[in-house]
Amino acid sequence: MENKEHIISILVHNKPDVLARIAGTLGGKGYNIESLCVNTTTKYEISKIVMATIGNQATIARIENQLQRLVDVIQVDDLTNVDSIHREMILVRLNFAEDKKEQIKKAIDTYKWKVIVSNDAFVILEITGDKPQIDLALARLEPLGVTDITRTGIVALDLKG
Template structure:
């Protein structure tokens, strides 16, 4: 089962290593991990997607909480959260296929951000399933390259994961 956790960490050297090292040492599987700034420059926010049952998840949360540089660990319930991922995909395209690709892109509310005689770059934002689906549709044309960010996630409504201590 997949779980998503938000981790607020001190913005210090080596913190990412401590977290990834913890996952490998304890045998936890990371599906995706994304890190970025928060509105407080002293802290960063990580969104980690973990595979495992509830016992595994509980250990992940507890072990992460033990790290001195980790300020807060929150489990994000997928039913009560919004999740987004961004991907940019370079697809083979020629004059015969370009318009069909553009139709698909429009159905997915994605965007074309680069055009050349033999390729297109498509930008898509959405939850994991949507990005997967677009990727699936584009495969027939030939995906030359793809970069995905890993997901970021946030609880709906006014509840917040506090950034500071």
């Protein structure tokens, strides 16, 4: 069985320590969390955690079972093998160094990047997409001189309807 990235969606009661319990359960059993996204759902008492982890099918099944044991966990779904959409977001600051200014403006036009803040000194961009799209954007941003960046974990929804 090959190792690959799995996107796991976990519905939980929004209780103190719930994230620590989930992270501790995985860490204590020797599994690594590659990326993580947590927030409340439309109900404040219920949160959704979307987590990326790497393993083969048997490992992932074990992770799901271990998570199901937790009292605050309501539901666990592996979104990897079902039709689902995945998104990440980055916020990037590019400083307008004299030699880069024109290059940066041209790239923003070409790639239709969304500008959140722009002044004389720098620009902050918001870019969303799935993992390959974000990785591509990062490759394009790199020569422009990224001065700061923050990247979310993956959020995902299945297409079951």
